[in-house]
Amino acid sequence: MKEEVFFGEGMVGVKKDYPDLYEAIVGLNEATYTGKVLDYKTQKLIALGIAAASSDERATKKQMMSAKKEFGVTKDEIVDVLRVVLLTSGMPPFTKAMKILYEL
The missing domain is CATH 1.20.1290.10 (AhpD-like)
Incomplete structure (x- = not known):
């Protein structure tokens, strides 16, 4: 992922109220968009x-x-x-x- 941008409307609340869950989603995004191959x-x-x-x-x-x-x-x-x-x-x-x- 080039930028930490999520377009789902619920992500603002997740980031604020459930930072651990938000960080897990960020980690998944980074693991997915690697550009390795x-x-x-x-x-x-x-x-x-x-x-x-x-x-x-x-x-x-x-x-x-x-x-x-x-x-x-x-x-x-x-x-x-x-x-x-x-x-x-x-x-x-x-x-x-x-x-x-x-x-x-």
């Missing part, structure tokens, strides 16, 4: 694909925004990810994600 940008694009495939509109938007901000990911790179979403998860998650992309 797959670089962090690739891992971010995978996370974007997973969010889009699950039709989580909020997470998809946040992943797109983060990928653009942190790595300058282009519209075409995101569309490549969404092509895989279309193939593996179908039209509804694909069209939701494309709508989000065009709104950004």
Whole structure:
């Protein structure tokens, strides 16, 4: 993880009220986004694909925004990810994600 940023609305309260749990989540995030074999940008694009495939509109938007901000990911790179979403998860998650992309 490049920055300690969590987009879940409940994380502010967790950080304040349950710092031990918050630190465990930070540790898991750091253990996940290592960039050891797959670089962090690739891992971010995978996370974007997973969010889009699950039709989580909020997470998809946040992943797109983060990928653009942190790595300058282009519209075409995101569309490549969404092509895989279309193939593996179908039209509804694909069209939701494309709508989000065009709104950004």
